[in-house]
Amino acid sequence: MFDLNKSGSSVMNKQERLSRQQSFEREAMLHLDALLKAANRIARPRLDAEDVVQETYLRAWKHFDSFEAGTNCRAWLFRIMFNVIKARSGTLAKRIETPIGEEIELENRPSNVLFFDPLKKIEGQEALSAATRLSPEHREVLWLVVVEEFSYREVAEILEAPVGTVMSRLHRARRELRRLLITDSKVVSGVRL
Amino acid sequence: MNCGETKDLIQLYLDNELDARSTLSMQQHLDSCSGCSRQLNILLFQDQALKQAARGEIIDSSRVRAGILSAIAQETQAETPHQTTNWLPTHWFKMAAWPRIAAAAAFVLIAAFLALRGGWMPGVNETVYAAVAADHAAHCSADAMMGAVNDPDELRQLIRASAKVDALPDLSAFGYGNPQGRVCKVGDAEFLHLVYYRNSQPPLSLFLRHHGSTLITEQLTALHSGNFNVVSVSQGGVDLLVVSSLTEDQTSSITRALASRLLQ
Numbered sequence A: 001m002f003d004l005n006k007s008g009s010s011v012m013n014k015q016e017r018l019s020r021q022q023s024f025e026r027e028a029m030l031h032l033d034a035l036l037k038a039a040n041r042i043a044r045p046r047l048d049a050e051d052v053v054q055e056t057y058l059r060a061w062k063h064f065d066s067f068e069a070g071t072n073c074r075a076w077l078f079r080i081m082f083n084v085i086k087a088r089s090g091t092l093a094k095r096i097e098t099p100i101g102e103e104i105e106l107e108n109r110p111s112n113v114l115f116f117d118p119l120k121k122i123e124g125q126e127a128l129s130a131a132t133r134l135s136p137e138h139r140e141v142l143w144l145v146v147v148e149e150f151s152y153r154e155v156a157e158i159l160e161a162p163v164g165t166v167m168s169r170l171h172r173a174r175r176e177l178r179r180l181l182i183t184d185s186k187v188v189s190g191v192r193l
Numbered sequence B: 001m002n003c004g005e006t007k008d009l010i011q012l013y014l015d016n017e018l019d020a021r022s023t024l025s026m027q028q029h030l031d032s033c034s035g036c037s038r039q040l041n042i043l044l045f046q047d048q049a050l051k052q053a054a055r056g057e058i059i060d061s062s063r064v065r066a067g068i069l070s071a072i073a074q075e076t077q078a079e080t081p082h083q084t085t086n087w088l089p090t091h092w093f094k095m096a097a098w099p100r101i102a103a104a105a106a107f108v109l110i111a112a113f114l115a116l117r118g119g120w121m122p123g124v125n126e127t128v129y130a131a132v133a134a135d136h137a138a139h140c141s142a143d144a145m146m147g148a149v150n151d152p153d154e155l156r157q158l159i160r161a162s163a164k165v166d167a168l169p170d171l172s173a174f175g176y177g178n179p180q181g182r183v184c185k186v187g188d189a190e191f192l193h194l195v196y197y198r199n200s201q202p203p204l205s206l207f208l209r210h211h212g213s214t215l216i217t218e219q220l221t222a223l224h225s226g227n228f229n230v231v232s233v234s235q236g237g238v239d240l241l242v243v244s245s246l247t248e249d250q251t252s253s254i255t256r257a258l259a260s261r262l263l264q
Helices: A014-027 A029-042 A049-062 A073-088 A124-132 A136-147 A152-159 A163-183 B003-014 B020-032 B034-056 B062-079 B090-094 B097-117 B126-138 B152-163 B248-262
Strands: A114-116 A188-191 B177-186 B189-198 B201-210 B221-225 B228-235 B238-244
Touching (some): A014 B062, A029 A136, A029 B221, A124 A136, A152 A163, B003 B034, B062 B126, B126 B228, B152 B189, B221 B248, B238 B248
Antiparallel strands (some): A114 A188, B221 B228, B228 B238
């Protein structure tokens, strides 16, 4: 499914190319908005999201013969996009887990700290803005699981990381997002005495 | 299952990664433990807020889309080998005229049939889908449609002139009414754009155009563009595109019903 090593046949007649192009437009272009939104939130500000997505699609087109019809085209495209992001941003290839350090352990909170009221509505824009402030490795895994609803296994394939790493990053990402939402005073509902 | 086990597995439960047995145990514990239930709600609300905001974002992907399609088209053109040799067998030229004409006609018909079965629509490509979705987004409010035609008789005249369709599409069965019409340019073609409204629901758009061909297909082509589903059909010489915030299935049902009533 994700084999990008096979390249398209160099000898193809016009009819086959037209058919391939129509198939690509039908299967792959459908996911353009999803990729562009993800690139906007994940690749920026270091990279130009539109450039990343355009290169992703051109690579996908080049290797479209290796894509198995009927399998998850969206996951295939996301994997290509993360390869593009990695290639363009050398530091991403050798990234280090962000230390947790200051995170608030809500589960074991002392009785006199500010607490988060789950019944208080979280504004979507606040969550989106807070997610954008997460470290890249947390932001990308949170986006892929929560927004794109990929399974852990699919995310592991997209990011080329073990499933256990995906799970631990996701746990940290959610906890960090919660910390940011709490420190943004709008969602703090009161003081527990 | 106890609180400690729940704490370990709550994320897997949230992401539907638990097996059926563990899911059931988790649900039983959550039903009886307000503390764990509260923890789940915190994560759930946070995820929902993020998901809804992210999915609700409106982005304009038309420029990137056009860039990609243009680059692919150029590449396709560049890679296509020139065929300078005779591609018809030599005995073709030795045949009498009428079998050649009949064979050519059959070839054209088969090619047209195959193209239509594949969802091809005369003159409507990816760019048009994106463009009608963008046009729909830009004309979703009553303010944006100010000055548009809303008198039923005038609308009928407009639809007859633009799309050569006699009846004004009736969407009352789907709860949509009060249509307003305007002629708009999408790509190089002119379409009649009809916007229908429904109480407390986002409006729905129809784009109609007469393209002169009498080719008929019942094949619906659906694409998701921006936050909208775009479903098209070409029938009786008329291209019809429906843009809505409804699901793809609902949009397809409306398109199918309209095509069968209008475009016969």
